[in-house]
Amino acid sequence: MIGAMAAFAVNDACTKLAIADVPAPQIMALRGVMATVLLVALAGIRGALRQPHRLVQPVLAFRTVADILATITYVAALRYMPIANASAIFQALPLVVTLGAALFLAEPVGWRRWTAISIGFVGVVVIVRPGTEGFSVFSLLILASVLCSAARDLATRRMPADIPSFAVSAVTSASVMLAGFLLVPFWGWSPVRSADLLIFAVASVMLALGYICIVEAMRSGDMGFVAPFRYTILLFAIVLGFAIFGDVPDATTLVGSAIVIGSGAYSLYRERMRGRRPKLAPASTH
Template sequence: MSFLAFRRAVPLSDNLRAAGLMVAAMCGFALNDAMVKLATQEIEPAQIMAVRGAMASVLLFALAWWRGMLRPAGPILSAPVAWRTVFDLLATISYITALTQLPLANASAIFQALPLAITLGAVLFLGEKVGWRRWLAILVGFLGVVIIVRPGTEGFTVYSLAVLASVVCSAARDIFTRKMSRGLPSVLVAAVGALSITVFGLALLPFVGWRAMSVETTAALCGAALAIAFGYVCVVAATRVGEVGFVAPFRYTILLFAIVLGFLIFAELPAFWDMVGSAIVVGSGIYMIYRERRVSRVKLAPTQGH
């Protein structure tokens, strides 16, 4: 497609609006992670899942009702939705557990390997074809993850593996998302996922116990619920307004927000090799998006939250 044809197909103003929405979404997701990390200093991940999940469920179901998306539950009870929910639960608990110990920017940087993991999963389980350039991008991207994690060194922590587990589960979640009925509204699916996380968190509470929450922690979880709902709405709007290949790279701005929030709230700064690994992961991901756009296969997951 020529540049002029591209401009005629998707007005630049729409793409710029979509890019702004995507940046706003990433800000929301980074704020969610920061607020959750603050809450982990006082309460257990299960309690965070229960409380934040309940707040997010109310917001998302209200949004689904407002947009007329509440409907008979037939397709929502399908096997792909059930498996998506299971992997969403596993991704959430592993990522929140990692946030208890990892710097915000490190956890966010490792999680940016998700598009690479999704592409690999699509090859293995959906039969999609990938050329040698994208195979190389996947390998280079995971090399960047290894540089961030640095197994066998003094800086290695098992919580980095928890983020990697979250990446794997999130990739499986998004693969099952592709298998869902196209008629299912994204907001309704997200609301059901949030409700499932709430129920799972409540089920774990008898084993970990409930702790009284300070005003600060309660406010942090309220902020996290609002931020993740805001991010979700913005990312859906971005993918509907603009051309996906143009908009997708802007989701890597979450790393910038994570670095700034990590410094301002937790006095954290990523180490040199963390920055190097992050640059490699982001570069590989952007190249992957570019290649997938050229073969008209770009598919962005509807949400990046945890």
């Protein structure tokens, strides 16, 4: 999981570097070509594409659309925001997923986790700072990306177990790439420098590596133990943001981040504890 978060943070940094010269849909398209080639090749090696008919699922289509919208909103906002701030707001995702699972999947959520969710959203408000001089409208795009990502993750829980994860990753990457090409006529196409191509290549490799690492982490480890390590992406984002762009998060952003991470980690801890409780045998009837 730490490897996945490091890869995603490097991908974000590369995207932010490139987006100064290239529109967001063009980045989605070019980065998507390289990432899709890698993921399709890996999916083929793993035998994940042998039965393509299994991929014809409404829930997978919904997940793909949600992922496309999450990518568009995040990449569009990243041009105007420090990557540490964007990553800090995005740490609300586990809380939103827990909230969505309770509302739409009827998963049980006790009062402790409801409290953690409420406190976590207070932390998001602290980071976003609505109505103050530090407020950025692009923070709302990151929040939209969080909502779309939560919808994607909830849809993932509903996918049939026989759909290989590598196939899902390849289909998602190809769909994001196609969406980028379809949006290019509305956003324009900029000349691509050789340096930008190198950046896209690094971003594509990091994106594919992140997908692979996160799939392996979620499949081989205890989810309750592994999931909190998602928050390491904020550390990587702060380091990369300072080293590459000279960005230093202010105190308000750090306080809000601490609130969000603390509440999210506690919520994941409670979910882990709930999963460990022994289930009572059903009462016999006569």
